[in-house]
Amino acid sequence: VPDLQRLILRHPSGTTPIVVGRGALAETMADLAAWVAERTLFVVSTPRVLELHGEAIGGLDSTAHRTVVLEVEEGEAAKTLQRAGKLWQQMLQDGGKRDSRLLTFGGGSVGDLGGFVAGCFLRGIDYVQLPTTVLAQVDASVGGKTAVDLPAAKNSVGLFHHPAMVVSEIDFLSTLPAPELRSGLVEIIKMALLLDPLLFEQTEADVGALLAGDPAALVRAVAAGAAAKIRVVEADPEEGGQRGLLNFGHTLGHALESVLSYRGLRHGEAVAYGMLFALRLAERRGLEPSLSQRVRRLLERLDLPPLPEVAVEELVEAMGRDKKVRESGRIWVLPAGLGEGRMVRDVASEEVSGDLEAFLSAPFSPT
């Protein structure tokens, strides 16, 4: 595996180069500098990311007409309509035009918010994603999804707006706190289990190195995870079918996050618990116990924080609000084998609510 991989995502509005690796930013700096030349550049980022890595994008100042930094809150807290509204106001005041540029520089929340802001400002301006977490590099930055949250449901307002480029600089991951790294690995395991048996085996072998932040292991895992996601997104750009597979673990995961008001568990950690619950449903539908045990063992290696106390009824209600529910009912994504997922409609709400109590008290146990 080379230090740098150039991937391409083809989508209905064009193509997005996705550059993953050590030195990805240096490698693409000339392209980025040309892209911002003579334009106003808006940088959506957090104080923390700017302090740790702001210097790395300093080179853009020399070609941009001017650079306007838009600081936002860390994490999900930034993804509100109010925050988006304030950014738009500020961009107008600072002379933003249709040919201005926007760079998202941070984790998944910064990318989701910044992409939404770019997508709706003057009916859409070009943007580039510079994701700084594993989660954002492997998942959130790939596929053009943008969104903010409403109090009633996460990601409920947004649009598909593909970035002009994604630059996934692996060296930025060196400053990630351990829980953030772990949260990102959950999404890699999720994609590996459903889409890529080789990546699953590689992750089993590499999990120690990945948790220790080993750059070579991270390049391998992030590039393979992003490539797996690209394949799914290209087959189903606007989530009509196969892209729904990526929601494995997210049904209960999103409900957990919502009930906990996005505090107490990170996104990936909540998804890990969602995967553990889905494994129980899958086992009842014929998933080999040896495989579900392998997944449990791998997730156990991540040393997740314990599941906070939550009420079954609240979880059930939150799942009903999830935007993936269609009028025709809820679809569960369940693993069917290594590298194989299935969309399942036959899960009665009684089975879910009946099983949740047992699951919440012992999430790593089989049914």
Add this chain to the structure above:
Amino acid sequence: VPDLQRLILRHPSGTTPIVVGRGALAETMADLAAWVAERTLFVVSTPRVLELHGEAIGGLDSTAHRTVVLEVEEGEAAKTLQRAGKLWQQMLQDGGKRDSRLLTFGGGSVGDLGGFVAGCFLRGIDYVQLPTTVLAQVDASVGGKTAVDLPAAKNSVGLFHHPAMVVSEIDFLSTLPAPELRSGLVEIIKMALLLDPLLFEQTEADVGALLAGDPAALVRAVAAGAAAKIRVVEADPEEGGQRGLLNFGHTLGHALESVLSYRGLRHGEAVAYGMLFALRLAERRGLEPSLSQRVRRLLERLDLPPLPEVAVEELVEAMGRDKKVRESGRIWVLPAGLGEGRMVRDVASEEVSGDLEAFLSAPFSPT
């Protein structure tokens, strides 16, 4: 000219049938009923439109799973981010899903807001436009533009989201107040002058009948205007070039609206004054005075309300905030002949501010 015309708009995300005429709604009712079958239908409309014409869409209740009416303010006042946020909240509470449907039923503001709400709800749901004003039928509903306003600039937040169908029922125009009818005719004159000499001559001949609300004249003018707009939009779906021609009159028009806080002049009336000003710039660049006099005479027939008092400096400042300004500078759209428009970059801001004083005191005079 038959009573009913079926037009088609081809755009990057598919095709939009646009049905214009007397009885257009009855003609398409079966299609609409199938489209909402078993779904939640959200109807974005105003109390006034619902009172006048609500019965006409009652037939949809029988096939929809349920109908949720979302009432919004009349006119530009509805086009705020706050209003959109409240609608999204309510749609979530009422069980809106990705396969729910939305119908905009009203004038251009209802269509702009409703289209934006549909475009961003759960990353986009299908919607149909049922425009009830000339302006909305001939212009706002054609081309997929959606938007809300920010305090600093109109239509500054939005996206391209094409409706599944547009149904322009000419019989709805019978209840339009005269100033609203007049405001719509301005946009028809605008498109005719730049794009369609025959429509211009037809409008000169029909202007009395149009102002009197004659249905046959309205079918002719609205269908021809919508067809002219379709040709421009198809050539330039996301306003990179030719579509900019439709901004004739809008540079000063938008600035007038903004300085007047969207009170005192309707959109079309403001655009009419914008066209009158642009004629002065065009005459200095060689437009035949006989043609500009024809345009002035036609606009005079509309009996516009007088231009409220506004300060030149405020207008100049508002024009600088317009979203059509690129970083490379402002482009003016000027008529070059009958059926011919031109994008002009050589208009110095000194010429504009120098000429505004004279124009404001005598808007119908030539230079």
